[in-house]
Amino acid sequence: MPETETLTGARELIDDLVGDRAAEWDRAGLIPDDVLRTLATRGLLCAGVPDTFGGLGTSSAANGEFTAYVGSRCSSLRSVMTSQGMAAWTIQRLGSPRQHAEYLPQLAGGKLAAVAFSEAEAGSDLSAMTTTIEPDGDTVTVRGQKVWTTAAHYADMIVVVGRYGSGAAAVVVPASAPGVTVSRVPQPSGCRAAGHADVRLDDVRLPASAVLGGGQPLMLLVTTALAYGRISVAWGCVGILRACLDAAREHARTRKQFGKPLAGHQLVGRHLANLLTAEQIATRVCEHASRCWDDGSPEMVVATVLAKQVGALQAAQGAAAAVQVLGSAAAHEGHVVERAYRDAKLMELIEGSTEICQLILADHAVSMPG
Ligand code: FAD
Structure with a gap:
């Protein structure tokens, strides 16, 4: 199917399903099941799954722009989308042809998934992970305690990463399997x-x-899975910036103080200029990273870390600037900019925090040919 056709109508569907309900979902801490199932059934939560497995086979660039659109409407929904895409990508990269045929059509056809790496003592340092996947004949036994797994509350299956012999593995765990307990994180600050x-x-x-x-080395396996999470979060940050720019621009044009629109005050104009710059910078680095994905470029890993780093930093700073432009209007709980401010800060913590991305980029800078 041509690229342009695969996502035809997808934005309109998001407009219909989300409408002006993102703040209500944020307050309730819940996205309605029918919204998630409608998107999952159409393959839109993991649009990169190849059409041979019932997916839309969308390029990273097109999926990225769609992710940004979802992110501009609702970062919680975009987070669920990131988890679903990361689960599909992990299965695509690590699974056998038989596993592709078993799991990918489910993910492109309505089932929901999450990916669990983090543990209480293994956050930035995932090498401290203690979850085990122990082989025993034609079965395995999984033991451990994962934390902060995005979308696990909705998931039918959870891709769990753990130690496997002297290496590591991921395992697809049905959320309904005996021995699995999923407990909501109470009142997260964002998403x-x-x-x-x-x-x-x-x-x-x-x-x-x-x-x-x-049996793969743990950090190699983790890096493979996280690559998708990072590019998806980066595009989600572009969405946050676009939502903030729209809201700040509209407010600055219409709200008058000292006898003229806020936009006429140069210090307010500076915030708008910074927001526009942030949105453009984040978009360009995401486009570059997605081009690397679509071309199968060896630069893909570094370009993705760079996109996540730039996207998260720009979104956090941009959302803060938007709050400043809106003043007390953004101090109302549930306002699009107020949500963006809370959501954007979390993007600096996840999928490799700002500091962890800096360490990766520093290593790359040192190893570059001089
Ligand atoms: P820590 O590792 O304790 O770090 C605390 C601070 O110290 C951070 O600023 C960090 O950058 C800094 N730091 C740590 N080590 C270094 C270092 N060597 N040098 C410099 N600074 C350092 N996990 C999953 O497995 N699946 C998910 O779907 C998922 N979703 C999440 C969604 C949200 C909203 C949140 C908040 C977390 C999520 N996580 C998920 C967990 C997330 O990946 C971890 O929170 C993240 O890796 C950071 O770990 P930590 O919170 O334990 O912080």
Whole structure:
């Protein structure tokens, strides 16, 4: 199917489904099931899944622009989309042809998924992970406690990363399997409807066929899975910036103080200029990273970290500038800019915090040919 056709009508569907309800979902901490199922059934939560597996086969560039659109409407929904796409990508990269045929059509056809790496003592340092996936004949037993798993509250299946012999693996765990307990993270500060949950795995017995990429080095496996999360979050940050720019521009044009629109005051104009700059910078680095994905370029990993780093920093600063332009109007709980301010800050913590991205980029800078 031509690229332009795969996402035809997708933005209109988002407009219909989200409408002006993002603040209500944020307050309730919940996205209605029918919204998630409608998008999941149409393959829109993981649009990059190839059409051979029932997906839309969308390029990274087109999926990125769609992710930004969703992010501009509702960061919680975009977070669920990031988790679903990351689960599909992990299965695509680590799974066998039989596993692709089993899981990818489910993800492109209505099932919901999450990805669990983090543990209480393994946040930035995932090498401290203690969850185990223990082989036993044609079964495996999964034991551990994951934290902060985005979308786990909604998920039918959770891709859990753990130690496997002397290496690592991911394993596809049905959320309904005996021994799985999913507990909501109470009142997160942002992306409140993204279904963040802690996942406890007490002797969860699964067929060995659920194991993906068994025996790989842990950090290689984690980097593979996180690459999708990072590009998706980066595009989500572009969406946050676009929402903030729209709201700040509209407010600055219409609100008058000292006898003229706020936009006529140069110090307010500076905030608008900074926001526009932030949105353009974030968009350009995301476009570059997506081009690397679509071309299969060896630069893809670094370009993706760069996109996530720039996107998250610009979104956090841009959302703060938008709050400043709106003044007390943005101090109302649930205002688009107020939500953006809370959501954007979290983007600096996840998928490799600002500092962890800086460490990766510093290593790259040092190793570049001089
Ligand atoms: P820590 O690792 O304790 O770090 C605290 C601070 O110290 C950070 O600023 C960090 O940058 C800094 N720091 C740590 N080490 C260094 C260093 N070597 N040098 C410099 N600074 C350092 N996890 C999942 O597995 N799946 C998910 O879907 C998921 N979704 C999430 C969604 C949200 C909203 C949040 C808040 C978290 C989510 N997480 C998820 C967990 C997330 O990946 C971790 O929070 C993140 O990796 C940071 O770990 P931490 O919170 O334990 O912070």
